[in-house]
């Protein structure tokens with residue numbers, strides 16, 4: 001794929017008022033966009049984009065400040081990020097600690113922020129009617145934050161814990177390796193997250209006052225003129241403007257200008273780095289320095305090359321690498337690690353074990369493809385137009401972004417793009433075919449400008465990788481690219497593709513530009529009927545079909561779920577592994593046809609489940625049936641190709657092994673599900689049987705598996721009942737014509753959960769999945785009971801009321817770890833209250849003791865909560881439940897869960913919201929205390 005797979009296109013101009021000092025003009029919007037927009041520049045220079053969305057449930061605000069980690073002082077790496085954390089604490093106007101976050105979360109919202117190279121972005125969403133008070137609290141970040149001394153000491157631990165969580169991440173490690181080998185005089189080369197050493201202990205030894213320096217940094221870099229804010233709400237544009245002025249008007253203007261940085265940041269061309277990753281497997285990444293796409297966003301040259309290099313259809317680079325058995329995946333495009341003066345174009349290839357042995361050939365093929373593009377016709381107006389047409393299609397029928405991400409994206413974009421092109425730019429809409437610019441970029445993607453990061457778990461330390469990166473400890477080596485490789489690359493790039501081990505004698509090894517896409521729909525009409533819940537419209541011994549016509553979202557799309565329940569599929573660990581391999585081989589076989597379908601907005605999934613195989617389809621109603629047909633053909637006429645089978649097995653083994661690289665808390669959640677679900681195999685059982693599964697046995701298994709089937713189906717969206725029926729009838733006829741017989745009712749396996757005896761408190765202390773990960777974690781589940789409207793409501797209320805308390809006590813005050821969590825949690829159809837903590841500083845035993853100490857406090861706080869406050873919380877939760885789905889797919893997904901789980905509670909959310917509203921404080925406290933005071937009824941706890 002491409003790194004940026006979100007290029008919308010086609011715009012129509014919409015009049016927008018522009019009070020930002022620019023000429024009144026047109027903001028170009030997508031056709032489906034019904035929002036009102038207005039730009040405002042406040043007296044202090046702060047620029048605001050107001051978005052009036054009359055239907056939104058959530059209001060959202062983002063403020064992007066043009067300063068980031070590139071501005072960190074030399075002696076305090078991570079200071080910009082640390083300040084981002086500190087602004088959440090309190091302000092002169094709202095001095096109570098965590099007041100902002102608590103207020104937002106009480107009103108159904110979420111807060112977050114991130115620190116990038118050149119900007120720091122703060123954002124939240126909240127129930128639409130709480131926008132004004134939420135915005136007022138938020139704006140204090142930029143007016144009068146209180147940065148307390150003891151807060152600084154405590155929050156440094158949270159930053160350290162955040163870094164601790166990143167320590168075992170290959171993405172973070174790779175980024176830091178690029179920084180490590182970058183120009184050492186450029187701030188890009190530094191460590192940007194911060195940890196205890198850079199933010200607390202190191203400065204203390206040198207008598208550096210971090211508390212003072214945070215304040216200095218704030219005053220030196222935070223200025224109204226460097227801020228761009230976005231406010232999305234239901235209010236009219238005039239009302240939103242008044243809100244913006246009163247909230248952001250007092251932000252001080254310090255007359256600052258945005259800092260600028262030299263483009264000379266990246267590592268030198270000709271560099272070859274080898275590294276040992278955390279995860280099993282091999283990846284190869286080629287990088288070139290390019291001009292940032294934001295400078296040419298209307299012509300989007302990098303997007304053109306990512307469309308071509310990232311192609312996976314017939315004739316693509318990836319198809320060739322795959323056919324040779326060398327690659328498992330490929331991504332190409334401008335990377336996200338760039339900043340405004342310099343950017344990176346990269347091609348990242350996941351290698352098979354055979355690919356690992358052929359790295360010079362693999363890279364030569366990349367240059368062969370680029371060499372092909374350099375030939376006459378390689379830069380093609382036709383291909384550019386095709387890519388643009390696909391982008392237009394995605395754009396025309398794009399569904400709404402969540403308000404919070406929309407605000408965040410827009411605020412960031414306002415820092416770099418022209419006002420009228422803002423939406424075009426964030427949707428990656430190419431506007432202008434510029435062959436000369438394309439040619440310029442293409443000529444920089446050349447052998448002599450490349451640098452390479454080659455990561456493999458087969459590299460030996462210290463033989464292959466004698467060096468150690470200081471922040472993440474990544475074992476690596478750095479040296480020049482072998483001259484021999486460069487010679488091959490130059491030949492390939494020069495168009496001598498035929499010389500490069502081409503078995504078929506084709507020039508460029510048979511690679512060519514993408515052919516016309518057969519999946520582009522041309523009919524977009526909507527059916528007339530619409531229904532708010534699915535109905536069972538047909539049942540035979542083989543299948544049950546549910547149907548829900550739904551066109552309220554105005555998109556001509558259909559969703560199809562087919563759950564093939566087959567008793568053979570999950571009978572033993574060996575059967576489960578075989579089913580997983582079949583799913584993988586199907587996806588593998590379909591990748592060339594599915595890629596153009598995906599570009600045209602059609603998606604499918606094949607997944608092995610604990611009762612069989614789930615097929616799902618989603619996309620344009622007009623061409624979706626063609627994709628469904630192709631996938632079903634492949635499943636029913638399944639054949640095992642020996643070389644693809646061996647690769648699938650290799651990949652499967654790596655996936656199992658890589659579960660060891662999950663964070664400890666993730667592994668705890670996994671163990672919880674495995675422990676509580678009655679029929680669930682453990683991944684180590686899979687690892688044990690995988691080597692014994694052979695290609696010919698798999699073919700036999702497939703026949704046996706499909707011998708007895710029962711299908712649960714849901715077809716929803718822009719599709720008439722008759723079409724839905726026809727699809728299932730055709731499938732049934734095909735299955736019965738084969739050797740398939742319907743699964744008798746007596747053989748249906750129900751998904752069951754282990755009922756923990758009561759009272760019981762079980763603790764499993766297990767080693768973390770990865771010995772190299774120093775974090776400890778505790779995952780505790782209080783089992784409540786089976787699906788029951790009232791009990792679900794009680795559990796949800798505990799989760800809703802408890803999560804803020806948990807965050808405040810366990811993270812902010814006690815600083816136990818970056819990840820602290822309390823919520824309702826489901827194992828299949830059984831509800832639990834889940835508490836988890838992951839810590840880089842404390843033992844699991846200690847974390848458990850803090851949870852034990854916290855729960856009685858939570859009970860007290862539930863009991864002592866003022867009645868109005870309780871009522872307000874209840875109302876918030878009820879509202880959250882009643883929130884309408886934003887997209888067709890979300891609505892259909894909810895229906896599918898009810899059908900798949902067999903709970904069939906329509907409309908669940910309405911029933912649960914009514915139950916929530918009827919629960920008194922006394923009832924809630926009694927419910928909570930019943931588990932609390934009587935020695936933990938039904939607790940399962942995992943210590944890692």
Ligand SMILES: [Zn+2]
Nearest residue numbers: 081085159162
């Ligand atoms: Zn952070």
